[in-house]
Amino acid sequence: MYQTKNINSHFAIILKHTSQSLMILLLISLFSCNKNVKNKMILSKDSDTVFWKRRVTEKNNKLIALKDIEESKGENFRFSTPNLIIDINSLKSHSIGKIIFFVQKMDDEQGLKMKQDIFKKEYNLTENQIKKIKLLIAQTKIKNLPSDKFIKGWNTNGNDGETYIFETKNDTLYTYKHYWSPDYQKRILEAQQVENFVNDLFKIIDIKKLETQFITNIPFKNYLMFY
Template sequence: MKKLVLYLADLVNPKDNADFNPKLPIARELVRHIMKKITFEILLLIYSNFLFSQSKVEKLILTKDSDTIYWNKYKNELITKYNFEDISSKKDEIVFKFWSFGTCIEITKNDTLINGNLTYFVDEVDEFSKKHFKKTFNLKGETAKEIINLIEKTEINKIPSDKFIKGWQHGFDGIEYIFEYKTKTEYSFKNYWSPNSHENLEKAKRIQKFVDEIYRICDSENLSKQFSKEIPFRSYSYNGGSMVVSKIMTQEEYRKYKKEKRKSKRQNK
């Protein structure tokens, strides 16, 4: 084989002192044709592997107990608005996402490596501008691991979305919780409206207990206070909600604030 390769190479690039052979031009053309064919087949193989890998991603199965009719659109709007990474683009073995009221908790697992983060996000409420602000807190490894253990222990992913649970009612007020869970082959999207308002339902109590526990593990109370101190807005809401939070200002602080806002508005024109 080695001799054949050397021979073919010599045909394509003969030595300067080689004796002329009238068959050489034909042989060289034949070698070039063979090399082009080999190159084409290699590229075709690479492209085929790419298509195969793409098809494997497309085979991700949505679980039958998921409900994407309304809240999936809402979640996608949050991703676009606050520049979150969509769970479908992640290559981790396991990805869990929890959404609620200006909060997103994400946990990823790859073999023994477990990571997580908690993100808060708000909208400015102001007559001059409509900005957004978010901050992500990386969770410690042991914290992320504790959440994974909580997911596995409670088997929370086995509880179907609330529309499949008999007796679960919906309303206009209250809190909506969204759970996303993705493996290499499956994806689930489930939502639960105000489980604390359904104390007569065992599954609702399990969901509420899980939510309370995940907030506790993340130390959400202290992190939310830290986030609130860093919010650069005088007034803000959680994703355009009806509840508006305003910081207390003295008259002098408020006049200065309004002056800066007017200046900012003129500069942005």
């Protein structure tokens, strides 16, 4: 009787370790799949370097628990500013989209130290809004515009001002376009093109209404609008 219990005990231990090993292998497999998907993506020649992507986009995505665009299925368009992301995912049968507002908590005393607390709010885009945004993308040909460092006369030497980031992705091609302060650029047609696109995009989603709702509900005394 004692021997049977002992055998069962050993069997339970082996089964437990086997289950743990299988779980670890599954996690490694999932991680490898995501990594392989990223590795298969070709960065377009008119994209910015991965410097801004690693410094800003990947960091922010991790903080707000958002997948990098390369990990999603189908075709994607993603627009981002310091505390806002507009994401549209086009699948074979339908498209889905969302708007994400987010801020990071700063210390309550002087507002100088960042905390790990994040406040974010998501809003689903309506079918009509998605159609309008897709039409806007097509009509303005914004995807054809190169990143700001490739545009003659675009001043990229600055840390303040409004920065816009455009990402697109299909099965194999990935683009990452960075535009620093289009309103600061003088007599540059591409800068005006970006400004016009953003203004029309914000009208479609009624940015002022959503931003007011979001700011009203921020629970932090001091907060940072990310990069």
